[in-house]
Amino acid sequence: MEQTATRPRHFWPVAAASLLWNAFGAYDWLMTNSRNAAYLAPFPPEFMQYVDAMPYWALAAWTLGVWAAVAGSILLLRRSRFAVHAFAASLLGLAASTAYQASIELPASMISGPAIGMTLVIWIGAIALLWYAVRMRGQGGVAVGCLTTAQTKVMASAPIRRLFTFIL
Secondary structure (H helix, E strand, O other): OOOOOOOOOOHHHHHHHHHHHHHHHHHHHHHHHOOOHHHHOOOOHHHHHHHHHOOHHHHHHHHHHHHHHHHHHHHHHOOOOHHHHHHHHHHHHHHHHHHHHHHOOOOHHHOOHHHHHHHHHHHHHHHHHHHHHHHHHHOOOOHHHHOOHHHHHHOOOHHHHHHHHHHO
């Protein structure tokens, strides 16, 4: 009898929501780094001074946090076990970016209640997505656990198994 690993009902909505959430982070990164005047109009002028003063390692940490999260969401939607790695890399970028912010004197507009609240929401979201990806990998919701028994038998040959393991 052929069996398939089932994903919980919440898998697709959570995976899609994660992509939407992280796509906004990517949009913010793109608009900020491309200096889009319309997007940056509501921000205080000292915000761009802060961005311009960022050392390269802090910019790289921000970039890693944003784009690894987008990759993690895409990999989660593809049910790849590498979603865990991408979300972990995203969390590492977020940690380094937050460490940079904690090590400098931020403008008053960036230490307001809403700004701190948004940082907290980003941390909660990043930790939750990593936890979710790890949980789905453990339950067979991602990676090879999603294959049917017949598909697993086809992959019995070593070259096919190695290739498929690399892709997923």
